[in-house]
Amino acid sequence: MESIISIKGLSKTYAEGFTALNNIDLEIQRGEIFALLGPNGAGKTTLISIICGIVNPSCGDVKVNGHNIQRDYRTARTEIGLVPQEIATDAFETVWAAVRFSRGLFGKAPDPAYLEKILRQLSLWEKKDNKIITLSGGMKRRLMIAKALSHEPNVLFLDEPTAGVDVELRQDMWRMVRGLRDSGVTVILTTHYIEEAEEMADRVGVINRGELVLVEEKHVLMKKMGEKELSLQLPEPLQEIPQILADLPLTLSSDGYQLVYRFDIKSEDTGLTEFLRRLNAANIEFRDLHTRESSLEEIFVNLVHGARLEREEQLSKEVQE
Amino acid sequence: MNWYGIGAIYKFEMSRTWRTLMQSIASPVLSTSLYFIVFGAAIGSRMGDIDGVSYGAFIIPGLVMLALLSESISNASFGIFFPKFSGTIYEVLSAPVSPFEIVAGYVGAAATKSMVLGLLILLTARFFVDYEILHPLWMLTFLALTAVTFSLFGFIIGIWADDFQKLQVIPLMIITPLTFLGGAFYSISMLPEAWQKITLFNPVVYLISGFRWAFYGVADVNLTLSISMTLLFFALCLMTVWWIFRTGYRIKT
Numbered sequence: 001m002e003s004i005i006s007i008k009g010l011s012k013t014y015a016e017g018f019t020a021l022n023n024i025d026l027e028i029q030r031g032e033i034f035a036l037l038g039p040n041g042a043g044k045t046t047l048i049s050i051i052c053g054i055v056n057p058s059c060g061d062v063k064v065n066g067h068n069i070q071r072d073y074r075t076a077r078t079e080i081g082l083v084p085q086e087i088a089t090d091a092f093e094t095v096w097a098a099v100r101f102s103r104g105l106f107g108k109a110p111d112p113a114y115l116e117k118i119l120r121q122l123s124l125w126e127k128k129d130n131k132i133i134t135l136s137g138g139m140k141r142r143l144m145i146a147k148a149l150s151h152e153p154n155v156l157f158l159d160e161p162t163a164g165v166d167v168e169l170r171q172d173m174w175r176m177v178r179g180l181r182d183s184g185v186t187v188i189l190t191t192h193y194i195e196e197a198e199e200m201a202d203r204v205g206v207i208n209r210g211e212l213v214l215v216e217e218k219h220v221l222m223k224k225m226g227e228k229e230l231s232l233q234l235p236e237p238l239q240e241i242p243q244i245l246a247d248l249p250l251t252l253s254s255d256g257y258q259l260v261y262r263f264d265i266k267s268e269d270t271g272l273t274e275f276l277r278r279l280n281a282a283n284i285e286f287r288d289l290h291t292r293e294s295s296l297e298e299i300f301v302n303l304v305h306g307a308r309l310e311r312e313e314q315l316s317k318e319v320q321e
Numbered sequence: 322m323n324w325y326g327i328g329a330i331y332k333f334e335m336s337r338t339w340r341t342l343m344q345s346i347a348s349p350v351l352s353t354s355l356y357f358i359v360f361g362a363a364i365g366s367r368m369g370d371i372d373g374v375s376y377g378a379f380i381i382p383g384l385v386m387l388a389l390l391s392e393s394i395s396n397a398s399f400g401i402f403f404p405k406f407s408g409t410i411y412e413v414l415s416a417p418v419s420p421f422e423i424v425a426g427y428v429g430a431a432a433t434k435s436m437v438l439g440l441l442i443l444l445t446a447r448f449f450v451d452y453e454i455l456h457p458l459w460m461l462t463f464l465a466l467t468a469v470t471f472s473l474f475g476f477i478i479g480i481w482a483d484d485f486q487k488l489q490v491i492p493l494m495i496i497t498p499l500t501f502l503g504g505a506f507y508s509i510s511m512l513p514e515a516w517q518k519i520t521l522f523n524p525v526v527y528l529i530s531g532f533r534w535a536f537y538g539v540a541d542v543n544l545t546l547s548i549s550m551t552l553l554f555f556a557l558c559l560m561t562v563w564w565i566f567r568t569g570y571r572i573k574t
Contacts, residue, residue, distance in 0.1 A: 014574060052415040055574050074323070074417040082415050088408030090333075092340060097333075104329030105416040147412070 004030040004079075004155055004186050005051065010060030012046055012210075020046040022210040024060070028155075028188060033181050035201035035218075036190045037300055043210040044190035045085060048157050052082045065154060078106060081148035085159040087140045091133040095124055095143055098132060099150045106151035118146050122176070138169040145176070156180060158189040162196060174200055194300055206303050213303050221299065230261045230272065232279075233288040244282045248275055259286075265293070326418040330426025331433075334400050338434050345396075346438055349388050353442045356384050357449040360506070365450070371508050372539040377450035381443070382533040383505025389439045389464065390471050390500055390525070394492045397431035397475030402482050405572070414573065420566035424476065431472035432465070439464050452536060460535035466551055467528055473558035480571050499525045504533075509541045524554055 005028035012021040020043045028034050038044050049055035051062055053073060062069045067076040089098060099115050119125040122142040127135060135143065141161070148156060158177070162170040177187055177200055191197055197204055197218070204221055206213040214221070237256030248271065249262045263270040279286075338345045361377030368376040404410040413423060446452065454460050475492075482488040503525030509517050520526055521542070531547030534540035540547065565572070 052411075054411055054414045056569060074419075077415060077417040080415065082411065084408070084411050086408050088411060090407070090409060093333075093336075097336065101329050101333050102412060104325045104332075105412060105418065107323040107325050107417050109325060 002030045003027040004065055005188070006061075006063045007047075007051075008061045010047070010050065010062060011058045012043075012050060012055065013058045020210050021050070021057075024207075024210075024212050026205060026212060026215060028186060029203070030154075030186055031181065031184060032202040033177065033187045033189070033200050034203050034205065035197035036188065036205045036207060037192065037194065037197055038190070038207035039192060042207045044207055045159055046210075047207070048082070048159055048188070048190060052080055052157060053077055074107075078151065079154045081151065081153035081156045083144045083148045083156070083158045083161060085163065087137070087144060089132045089140060089143060089147075092131055094129055094131055095119070095135070095146075096128040098143060099146050102147040103150040106153075108151045114152070115146075115150060118149050121179075122146050138165060141165060141169070141173075149180075153185070155186045155188065158187065160190055160192070162191070162193065170196075206300060208303070222293065227262055227293075228265045228270075229292045230263070230275075231290055231292070232259045232261075232286040233257060234259060235285060235287045238284070242282045242284070244278050245275075248278070259284075323416075323418050323422050326416060327422045327426045327429070330413070330418075330423065331430045334396075334427060334430030335433065337400075338396075338430075345434060346441065349392055349438055350441050350445055353384050353388050354445050354449070356380070357446050361446075361450040371511070372537070374537045374539065375451070378452040378537070379508075379533075380506055381446050381450060381452050382536050383500070383503075383529050384446075385439050385442050385464075386467065386525070386529050386532050387497075387500045387505055388442055389435050389467055390496055390528075391492055392435040392438050393431055393468050393471035394475035394478060394496060396434050397428055397472040398479035398482065398488055398492075400427045400431055401476055401479035402488055405479075410572065420562075423566075424473070424562055428469065428472040428476050431475060432468040435468045435472065436464055439468070454536050455538045456535045460532065463528070463532045463535055463551075466548075466555065467532070470551060470555040470558060473555065473562060477558060477561050477565065480565055483571070496525075499523050500529075504529045504541055524550060527551060 005026070007024055007026040010021055010024040010026075011019070013019045024047065036044050036047070046055060050057045051064065051069060053069060053076075057070075064076040064079045067079070069076045093101070096115070096119075099119065100110065103110065103115065116125060119128055122145060124139060124142055124146060127139060132140065132143065145158075145161075161177075162173055165173065174196070177189070181187055189196070189200070201218050203215065204218050205215040234257050238252055238259070239256060241250055241252050241259075251260045251262075252258070253260075261272075261275050263272060357377070360380055365375065365377035365380070370376065371379045401410075404413060418426075478488065478491050502520065503523045504520070509520050509526060509530075512520060527542055527547040527550035530541040531544060531551065534544055534547070564570070
């Protein structure tokens with residue numbers, strides 16, 4: 001698949017010495033929804049801000065649709081629409097004036113029909129003559145999206161698009177983002193809501209402390225790194241895990257009625273057969289069972305936690321040396 | 322050149338003026354008219370002519386210049402400060418507009434507003450005081466040059482300021498005193514000799530003097546010197562703005 005954004009060796013160190021991004025390499029494919037995950041302060045917004053021209057990179061190369069963001073900034077920026085994390089609008093302007101302004105700013109001739117289409121899609125057409133200050137929070141957020149789409153960009157950045165948004169609006173937004181992808185727009189969203197990435201993304205990138213920890217197809221990632229749980233509901237409670245099962249990765253619920261076996265789905269030998277054989281040998285019956293795969297959230301926490309442990313180990317080694 | 326981009330910023334800024342007509346236009350016209358009534362029509366009639374010009378007419382160029390300077394600075398500084406304050410600056414910074422186009426939009430709108438205001442004040446003055454304009458083209462040239470230069474200066478203040486107080490400090494604490502002491506209400510030849518020399522360090526003297534010459538053909542300082550000093554200040558402002566965009570000072574990290 002063809003890249004629409006190509007990032008090579010990108011780093012950003014602020015004047016006070018804080019390194020927000022460290023040697024990032026990333027290719028975003030045309031037409032995909034790419035979710036950039038990371039805890040607060042990981043560098044997600046800095047990465048977006050550099051691509052959009054709001055922050056200067058310290059080093060590295062970024063191309064949008066083949067255009068360098070610094071040397072050929074006009075063409076590169078025309079390709080991009082940005083919905084920032086914070087709702088920032090001129091409160092006393094009307095909705096219509098705000099989208100007209102955005103379109104003009106990006107060098108596009110007025111096209112009332114197109115702007116009408118965007119506002120209708122985002123259920124804002126009825127509010128076009130209203131001042132922004134009179135809109136609800138959800139409408140303001142939709143207006144930010146309308147402004148970002150007003151110049152017909154090929155790439156849309158959504159920085160924490162559903163932060164502080166209620167469940168209904170969040171699902172509306174997810175539908176809208178999928179619709180945009182279907183119309184050919186590449187969508188890059190940053191989020192720390194894992195369910196958002198899980199629900200929408202084609203690929204996921206995890207960033208932590210300015211470093212890209214991994215980039216992977218969402219389904220592959222969940223398959224590669226996911227754990228599965230087999231939960232057994234017991235008819236009689238157990239006081240403790242029997243000796244015959246003691247070496248298996250099992251946990252017993254506090255009331256003794258549930259036995260949970262964890263296994264790695266990527267492993268060739270999951271140990272399930274052996275577990276069931278020993279269960280039979282121990283004469284333990286069960287009345288129900290179900291399995292559950294680990295969520296992207298658990299994978300993400302493991303990744304970030306793993307990286308932290310590695311760092312701590314390295315630090316501890318350095319101190320000892 | 323992104324003409325649509327310049328146009329978008331320009332129209333957006335101008336629409337703010339029409340939205341706040343009382344504050345942007347009516348209020349400065351009214352307050353300057355009070356000067357005409359008090360110093361021109363009332364007290365002025367009891368004062369002697371200065372350089373052959375009635376006192377009421379003599380103060381007109383200085384008062385127009387006072388309004389022009391303060392409105393140019395305040396319009397341009399607020400125009401760029403507010404997007405920084407509200408966060409909407411992200412849109413301008415991420416748009417395919419060059420620094421020149423950004424400045425052209427903001428400064429162009431601020432200068433237009435203050436020129437419209439200056440001309441309105443001149444029209445209003447007609448109701449209270451008789452005056453003539455000997456060199457109308459020069460008058461318009463000074464008006465435009467001053468409006469653009471001080472709008473550029475205001476743009477710099479708007480970038481520099483990180484709170485509302487700083488936005489007001491330079492116009493109120495520096496520009497207004499310099500204008501009052503720059504010959505708005507008197508000819509500097511009326512000052513003691515030592516003060517005449519000190520006054521020449523006040524850049525506003527050159528603006529008012531040149532502007533007054535366009536009206537009545539009389540000036541405190543040589544016309545060429547007036548134009549040169551104005552152009553010098555314009556060049557300094559341009560260089561500062563160029564440096565701001567080159568370094569990203571207070572707009573880009």
